[in-house]
Amino acid sequence: MKTTKPKHYIYFIKEELPLPEAHLVQSTNAANAVANLGYSTVLIYPEKGREALNPVNLIRPFQPRQIPEKLVRYYNLQEKLKVSPLPMPFPIDYIKTKFTNSNTIASKYYFRFHILPTTQIVHSRDWNFIEAAVKNGVPAIYEHHHHEDKPFAQEIVKNPLFQIAVTVGDTVRESMIANGMPPEKVVKLHNGYNRLFMERHPEAAAEWRKKLLKNGREKLVVYAGALKHFKGINVLIDVAKQLPYVQFVCAGGKEEEVIHYQQLAQEKQVDNITFLGFILQQELASLLQAADILAHPHCSGKAATFTSPLKLFDYFASGTPIVATRIPSLTEFENTKAIDAWCNPDSAAEFTASVAKVLETHPRKINGYSDSIDFVKQFSWEKRAEKILSYVDESLLPVRS
Template identity: 85%
Template sequence: MKKHYIYFIKEELPKPEAHLVQSTNAANAAANLGYSTVLVYPCKGKEALNPINLINPFRPRKTPEKLIKYYNLQEKLKVSPLPMPFPIDYIKTKFTNSNTIASKYYFPFHILSTTKIVHSRDWNFIEAAVKNGVPAIYEHHHHENKPFAQEIVNSPLFQIAVTVADTVRESMIANGMPPEKVIKLHNGYNRLFMERHPEAATEWRKKLLQNGREKLVVYSGALEQFKGIDILVDVAQQLPQVQFVCAGGKEKQVKHYKQIAKDKQVDNITFLGFILQQELASLLQAADILAHPHCSGKAATFTSPLKLFDYFASGTPIVSTRIPSLKDFENTSSISAWCEPDSSTEFTASVTRILETHPRKIAGYSDSIEFVKQYSWENRAEKILSYVDESFRPQITNVET
């Protein structure tokens, strides 16, 4: 029986990447709606050599506790790691590439028979699904100057393409995507961020507020220059009485920005590196302000504001840079202050003003919490499936509790 909603990710899990947080939470939402959803991804190392996995590679099973904690998933989601033993990805050829193996071997021979629909950000897997007679949902979140294969995008099996920015939608259409087959939908928030964690938030404040400082500004996300991290370091330098904290980033990036802060003699900014999603919710609630800086440039036109929805759900005042991809939120009071990009002076002034006008609330600001409810991952999944032909939709097998 063809029943599974297959969500394919081409990278090993877990990793601290925003697009993997997005993909795992999107799959998790489909499972929460009651669909038999299986998160499929490559696995290497010892698990890839397990004879059971090699003989029967597609075995939907309970999501490992490590992934549940890492991405804050619920237990309805199932996983099926695909074994990729040596020499796959070690010898660099098309035929030893894990993406090729997943699309050309595992999918048609092991996954196809029980698959109702495929959802992925990986074009090769989408193409394989359509060529094998399976309906597909494609996620595409960045500009890419590459034409789409017309026989795929015009196939009745190619149901819908989803992006998170109007500018990306426009570039997709310019590259051959039928306009009626591409929609813009913002990302969502994880339900954990809606729950209140007062005790854990208090512990964060005790741990992070140093040298008599009483105000805490938190940034969550990648430590990339275009994300405005250099601006945030400069803001911290201008507000020595306020403690700044950055959560996220790779080890190399954390080391880089720690050195920048040291060189500038900024001792009131702390770089925590990646923290588990379970811990991030309470950190956001611990803050007096959540910072969303950004630089101008190409990235500002498409960057997916993934963290913004978790920010909203925390109920904490937000100071944000005004960039094209956030245009839809400019009229909401849930963002306390807007700043022009590239200006640490303006961002500093906004932080100072909001600290005075928006005292921290343990229960959070209700207008922000109410506003974000429309952006749950589950609502997003339902909207996407509303564009799928009814005969192609998977059946609901277990109702959300």
């Protein structure tokens, strides 16, 4: 009797969606790219609240369905990607034990009894889920983007089903190998850009400029990303103080981080920097195109050795001039024309001078600068997905739909 080959490419995220976290933008876009390549891709993640109490969902927790509009807008995803939220009713994650942990429930119960029968391959940043896949006879792709001083289980990483581990920095790759990852099973690949950022949005960009440029200012510098000290936000505030004729805008960050930096700017008497908080990916594309310059500051330290330049590729796709900090994860871009000025980390004076110079030498173009737009085409999420899949045994891939 002929058996049907399992068909799904499962991408597991251990957090609820949507949340304004960079790693969730990365994971959702990575899954979306695989779906765009024609594979039956299902994004699974925990779901709490009222929907988690639905008896039908509890009986049949794995039900691939159309991606909800709120996720489409939040992360700018496309319709080919399917989702299957996993119900996590009370007391899961409310009572802190191993057996009431949503990650344990997903890896040990839902995967084994509900997801496994139609799964061909698993992809995740969560080690527990990767381990569960391999132990249950399913090939796996592991994403690991940060330093972690913990040895990898040799029975997993040396298993033929463990296909490849992917990271975004050479330093992280080296630390993974030091912790027992076979060198031939770990590859460094940069993140990608979303296709929306390549499309031009002149009217929306004009609306951003009308809304954000205040007090007669005509120049706009935008930063998009996390509001963390190591990302150089303190430096950017100091830069803004030195350039009072320029409007600075930061997009991203949690509410408490936005409040913290708003207060810091007030304490330093800087009135030309605005903190927007997290904005939808659909709106971010036009904001980047509205800017005269995109800022990529960063501080020195450990984080500079592994930080993933996630937003940098969206910056490139916008075609807007970029001023960036020289850190290890960006050194390979120094000999390209895609970044217009480089600064040493921690130096507000150097960053200020670079912004002022680029404003003079690179007038804003509504259609963007072609150097960065052409350069970034090699870094689409779909091209990244193709490279990852090239390391997977062809017999272990799902059939394209």
